[in-house]
Amino acid sequence: YFRALEDVGIHLNRPQIQAVRHGKGPLLTLAGAGCGKTTVLAARAGYLMAMRDIPASSILLVTFTSKAAAEMKLRIAGLPGVRPAAARAVQARTFHSFALAMLRHHGVQDEVFGETQAQHTVMKMMLRQLGLSEAFQPESLLAALSAWKAEGRSADELPETVREEADAKRAMLAYEAWKQERNKMDFDDILLRASVLLRDPDVLQPLQRRFSHIMVDEFQDTNALQYEMVQRLAARHRNLMVVGDDDQTIYTFNGARQESILEFDKVYKDAKVITLDINYRSDARILGLGSNIVAKNVHRRSKRLSAAGHEGLPPQFATPSGPEEEAAHIVTHLLGQVEEGQLRYRDIAILHRTASGSRSIFEQLIMRDVPFIQYGAGAVFYDQTLIRPLMDHLRLSLNPRRMESIPSTLGPLYVSREAGMEWIMREEKQQAKKYPLIHLSRWDRLRDFQRQQVKERIRLIRSLTTMKPAYAIQEMRRVFYDKYLESGDTGAWTHYKETMQESLEELETAAKRFDTVEAFVSFADELSERHRQMESLRREEDSDAVRLMTIHRAKGLEFPCVYWIGASEGILPHSSALHSELPEDRRAGAAPTAAVDNDAALEEERRLAYVAVTRAKELLYITSPASNHGKPAAVSRFLLEAYGVTPPEASKPETRRGSFGQPKNASGYGSRVSGGASASGVATRVSSKPGPGNAAARTATSVAGSRTEPRISVPVWKCTDDACKAWMR
Ligand code: ATP
Ligand code: MG
Numbered sequence: 001y002f003r004a005l006e007d008v009g010i011h012l013n014r015p016q017i018q019a020v021r022h023g024k025g026p027l028l029t030l031a032g033a034g035c036g037k038t039t040v041l042a043a044r045a046g047y048l049m050a051m052r053d054i055p056a057s058s059i060l061l062v063t064f065t066s067k068a069a070a071e072m073k074l075r076i077a078g079l080p081g082v083r084p085a086a087a088r089a090v091q092a093r094t095f096h097s098f099a100l101a102m103l104r105h106h107g108v109q110d111e112v113f114g115e116t117q118a119q120h121t122v123m124k125m126m127l128r129q130l131g132l133s134e135a136f137q138p139e140s141l142l143a144a145l146s147a148w149k150a151e152g153r154s155a156d157e158l159p160e161t162v163r164e165e166a167d168a169k170r171a172m173l174a175y176e177a178w179k180q181e182r183n184k185m186d187f188d189d190i191l192l193r194a195s196v197l198l199r200d201p202d203v204l205q206p207l208q209r210r211f212s213h214i215m216v217d218e219f220q221d222t223n224a225l226q227y228e229m230v231q232r233l234a235a236r237h238r239n240l241m242v243v244g245d246d247d248q249t250i251y252t253f254n255g256a257r258q259e260s261i262l263e264f265d266k267v268y269k270d271a272k273v274i275t276l277d278i279n280y281r282s283d284a285r286i287l288g289l290g291s292n293i294v295a296k297n298v299h300r301r302s303k304r305l306s307a308a309g310h311e312g313l314p315p316q317f318a319t320p321s322g323p324e325e326e327a328a329h330i331v332t333h334l335l336g337q338v339e340e341g342q343l344r345y346r347d348i349a350i351l352h353r354t355a356s357g358s359r360s361i362f363e364q365l366i367m368r369d370v371p372f373i374q375y376g377a378g379a380v381f382y383d384q385t386l387i388r389p390l391m392d393h394l395r396l397s398l399n400p401r402r403m404e405s406i407p408s409t410l411g412p413l414y415v416s417r418e419a420g421m422e423w424i425m426r427e428e429k430q431q432a433k434k435y436p437l438i439h440l441s442r443w444d445r446l447r448d449f450q451r452q453q454v455k456e457r458i459r460l461i462r463s464l465t466t467m468k469p470a471y472a473i474q475e476m477r478r479v480f481y482d483k484y485l486e487s488g489d490t491g492a493w494t495h496y497k498e499t500m501q502e503s504l505e506e507l508e509t510a511a512k513r514f515d516t517v518e519a520f521v522s523f524a525d526e527l528s529e530r531h532r533q534m535e536s537l538r539r540e541e542d543s544d545a546v547r548l549m550t551i552h553r554a555k556g557l558e559f560p561c562v563y564w565i566g567a568s569e570g571i572l573p574h575s576s577a578l579h580s581e582l583p584e585d586r587r588a589g590a591a592p593t594a595a596v597d598n599d600a601a602l603e604e605e606r607r608l609a610y611v612a613v614t615r616a617k618e619l620l621y622i623t624s625p626a627s628n629h630g631k632p633a634a635v636s637r638f639l640l641e642a643y644g645v646t647p648p649e650a651s652k653p654e655t656r657r658g659s660f661g662q663p664k665n666a667s668g669y670g671s672r673v674s675g676g677a678s679a680s681g682v683a684t685r686v687s688s689k690p691g692p693g694n695a696a697a698r699t700a701t702s703v704a705g706s707r708t709e710p711r712i713s714v715p716v717w718k719c720t721d722d723a724c725k726a727w728m729r
Contacts, residue, residue, distance in 0.1 A: 001051050004080035005043065012036075012043060019274045020044045022241070026234075026268035029243040030261070032305040033290065033614035034281025037243040038068075038556065041215050042075040044241065045090055048213055050081030056089035060211045060233070064218040066094050068556055072217075091211075095226045096187050099194030102207070106197060110183045112190065119186055124385065126174040132167050133408065135480070137386040137500065139355075144496045145172045149188045150223055150255035164484035168496070195225045198232050208236035218556060219244035219264075223255035240268070246301055247294045250552055250608050252600075253495065262301065279305050279614075281558050283312035286620045289720065290613035292642035297603045315613070315620040315720040319635065322627040323566070324513070327360040330563050330623065331368050334546065337561070343619075345371055347560040349547040351612050353572045355499065356381065356506040358548055361565060365546065366530045373538050375549035380531045381510070382524035386503050390476050391524055394517050397464035397472075400435040409437065409457060419445070437461070469511035469520040477504050498576050505629045512630070551612045562616035564609075567624045568633035572609055577601035609638040622720065643721045 002017055012020065016036055019029050020043045031037050045061055048054040063069040069092045077087035091098070100112060113119060123138035145155060155176050160166035179185060185193065197203050214234045216222065219242035222230070234240035242264060249258040265271040279287050284307035291305055320326040330350065337343045350372075352358045358374065359381045365372045382391050389408035396405045410420045420440060427439035440446075441454040460479060464472045485501055514520040537543050547559070551572075566572055577599070613620060624635040 001047060001080070008078065008080060010039070010043065010079075012040070013276075013278055015274050015276050016040050016043070019241075019276070020047045022272060022274070025238055026264075026271040027241040028261070028264045028268075028271050028273045029241065029276065030245065030273060030301065030303075031243070031276035032245055032279060032303050033248060033611065034279040034287070034558065035276040035305065036278075036280055037245070037276065038072075038217055039075075040276070041217055041241075041243055042072055043079065044215065045072075045076050045092075046079030046082050049086055049090075050079075054213060056086040057091065058210060058212040059090050060098070060214045061090060061092040062098065062214070062216040062230070063092060063094055064221060064556060066097060068217065069093055069097070095222075095229065096190055099190050099229070102194050102197065102203075103190065106203060108193065110185045110189075113184055113186060122178055123171065123175050126171050126178060130167070130171055130174065131410070132171055133385070133389070135164065135484075136168055136171060137384065137503070139385070140496045140499045141168060141171060141175075143499075144168075145175070146188050147254060147495070149192065150225070162484065191225050195229055198229055204232055205236075207233055212237045213239045213241070215241040215243070217243055218248075220246050220249040220258060220261045221251045221256040221555075222260050223251075224257060225255075227257070227260045238268075247297070247303070247607055247610055248555065250555065250604060250611055252604055258299070262299075275303070277303060277305050278308050280308045281617055282307065282614060282620075283309045283618055285311055285314045286613060286616050286618075289315050289620070289642055290610050293613060293638045294606060294610040296638075296641050297606050299600070299603055309617075312618050315616075315622055317622045317624070317639075317718050317720040319624050319626055322625045323357075323360040323509075326565055326623045326625045327364040330361060330565065330621070331364040331370060333621070334561075334563070335368070335370065343561055344544050345546045346542075346544045348563070349549065349554060349557070349559040349561070349615060350563045350565060351549060351551050351554050351615065352565050353551060353574060353608065354502060355550065356503045357566050357571060358550075359506050359510060361548065363527060365548065366527055366534070370546060371534070371537055371544065372546040372548050373543065375547065375553045380524075380528045381506070383528055384503070386500060387507055390473060390480075390507065391521065393461055393476060394464060394469070394472060394521050396437070397461045398518055398521060400437065400461070403436065406436050409461075410440075465517060467517065469514045469517050470508050472517060473504075473508045473511045477508070495576075509629050551608050554615050555611060558615055558617055560617045561619040561621075562612070563621045563623070564612040565623050565625075566628075567609070567622045567636040567639055568626070568628060569636055570628055570631075570633050571625075572612075572636055573602055573605035573638070577605045606638055609636065639720070 002012060002020075005012060013036075016039070019027065019040050022044075029037060029040060041061060045059055048059060049056055061069075061072060063072055072092040073087055073090065076082055076090055076092070077084055093101070103110075113122065119142055120138045123142055124133070127133045127136055127138065127141075148155065148158060155169065155172045158165070158169045158172065160169050179189070198207075211233055214230065214237075216230060221244075230240065230242075242261070244261045246258055246261050249256055249261070252258070265273055281287075282290070287305060287307040287309075291303075294300070295302070318326075318329060320329050334343075334345075334348055337348075338345055350358075350361055352361070362374065362381065364370075381387060392405035392408040395402050396409065406424060407421060420443070423443050423445070424436045424439050427442070428436060431439075435458075437454065437458050441451055441458065443451075446454065460475070464475070467475065481500070481504065485497055511520050514523065537545055551564075570578065622639065624639070625633060627633055
């Protein structure tokens with residue numbers, strides 16, 4: 001069989017073969033990124049069918065995304081001895097699609113609106129009905145609700161210490177009620193209901209009989225409910241194979257429990273453990289960097305990975321002055337690579353840490369006509385739910401008659417948009433000379449305080465025109481959000497507030513580039529227009545376009561060329577992992593203590609950095625902007641640690657001096673990796689072409705429409721280990 005596999009180009013190594021051939025009982029396949037875990041899963045499914053006569057329909061293969069499930073089926077179909085019908089019959093599913101199939105089988109007819117888009121639409125509708133559209137982003141509300149429910153709690157139990165929380169909770173409860181009244185369920189409901197159903201022996205036993213072999217990919221990111229489901233299903237045959245990498249647990253905020261994989265062989269005492277330690281994805285130096293980064297985590301199983309690939313170009317590094325320059329640099333550089341025919345657009349991924357962290361690069365890509373697909377995001381930054389109303393206020397300040405912008409000003413007044421707009425339109429017909437919002441102030445349905453608010457709003461809008469756009473944003477933020485953002489932290493809402501704060505800061509940063517409200521607004525409008533024109537590109541899965549996504553989304557994927565942007569303190573590691581519990585001595589700039597660095601949040605950030613780096617096959621470009629949201633930002637400690645450079649006074653990014661740490665042994669990976677990213681303190685030769693496309697010689701164009709922006713000079717890529725150290729000097 002393995003020879004037949006080789007005939008179709010799959011040359012498995014010994015431990016891989018061992019995993020594929022594994023007989024009965026639980027099996028844990030533990031391996032670092034790119035060591036062929038997913039490859040082995042597919043091969044084992046084929047092997048079981050071809051060599052062990054296991055019917056396809058008895059195999060359950062759980063993947064993390066539905067895209068991965070589809071790919072898995074394709075892979076299996078290409079294996080020797082697998083008939084097309086058999087490949088189709090394999091149950092390659094996500095937890096959710098499996099749970100849903102089960103619910104359906106047991107007569108649950110509730111309609112799913114699993115598409116996040118549909119959930120957004122409903123949440124948006126609830127917010128609108130409650131007059132809260134302006135105050136909340138549906139995405140973040142849904143995420144907060146989901147995290148809350150993943151722990152088995154209902155929305156009724158959410159805390160509501162301040163009014164905004166009570167408002168958010170009202171929206172969530174309305175959303176839950178809306179579903180129940182219409183017999184609908186979302187993803188969280190599906191999982192919850194399925195796991196309850198599985199506790200019934202009459203449901204469980206037939207499934208246990210049917211699935212003789214259960215395999216789970218990305219096991220390190222299963223949450224408690226999912227793990228429980230797997231355990232129950234596998235309880236009879238006990239042929240449970242899980243594959244994963246504890247270094248890639250990056251969804252703990254969604255309930256993922258790293259313990260599931262770390263303790264698998266304690267729960268299943270007879271489990272066979274096979275480790276795969278040859279990475280076939282990345283060039284040696286890229287793998288070396290990834291290994292060195294994650295080696296600093298304490299909460300992990302240590303691994304020694306070696307690279308099958310050769311020592312290609314070392315990871316390249318640049319320190320642009322800020323995200324704008326970073327974006328300009330990257331776009332210039334990638335255009336150069338594509339023009340020179342080295343890469344196609346589709347070979348390139350740009351990875352960022354947070355949702356709002358893609359704003360600058362997104363704008364550069366659009367304004368410079370680079371075809372790209374952004375995974376997981378539906379809209380231009382300025383059109384997002386939280387941002388849109390602020391932009392609408394700016395638009396109204398330029399043109400008070402702009403009807404499309406009126407509805408978003410109604411939200412915070414707690415009046416129905418429909419009724420409000422109806423009144424305005426009616427008045428408009430009778431006395432068209434007045435501005436629409438002035439009509440509103442005369443609406444007989446308003447209570448006194450609301451009328452007062454409309455008047456204040458009119459005053460605010462009038463004053464915006466004369467302000468610098470960034471100041472106008474600050475002003476609106478102060479009026480609309482500050483009270484809430486500064487109100488005390490109550491666990492459930494912290495994450496939500498953080499995203500909100502981040503988006504607002506990003507908006508302010510974006511506005512700073514413009515001198516007038518008019519210039520800012522027309523830039524945002526042009527961006528939306530161009531984004532619309534790229535619509536068809538986004539609909540085709542396979543289009544030749546750059547992939548732009550968060551690191552979370554990139555899990556399990558690989559690309560010939562990766563740009564990891566925002567490798568700076570406060571971005572990755574994210575500020576939320578830093579400001580938590582920094583002890584006094586750390587703040588004063590003392591050497592980092594183990595206790596701080598082992599903080600769980602920081603370890604998860606480090607795993608994210610590891611995931612980012614290990615997506616790259618041949619080319620890896622890392623940028624550390626020296627500022628973020630106008631504040632100085634140091635190079636990410638994860639890079640400095642990896643090269644044995646002591647982070648300079650970690651929480652004081654303005655200090656740029658530091659000293660070299662003791663040279664360390666290249667403990668993170670095996671002997672096949674030499675040079676490159678080894679933390680041996682020996683500088684590696686810079687084999688750098690000075691950036692393909694002669695990036696150094698080019699000057700990035702400034703963002704169209706922003707005359708105030710200074711011309712950007714492009715920094716030169718440097719080989720990472722030299723560059724990191726030089727930078728610290
Ligand atoms: P991740 O942790 O990122 O999910 P993974 O462990 O699932 O990674 P795969 O995606 O299965 O790794 O494999 C990584 C790359 O290595 C793929 O391009 C795959 O085709 C290749 N590969 C896997 N095993 C071998 C092998 N024995 N020989 C050659 N190439 C291999
Ligand atoms: Mg994988």
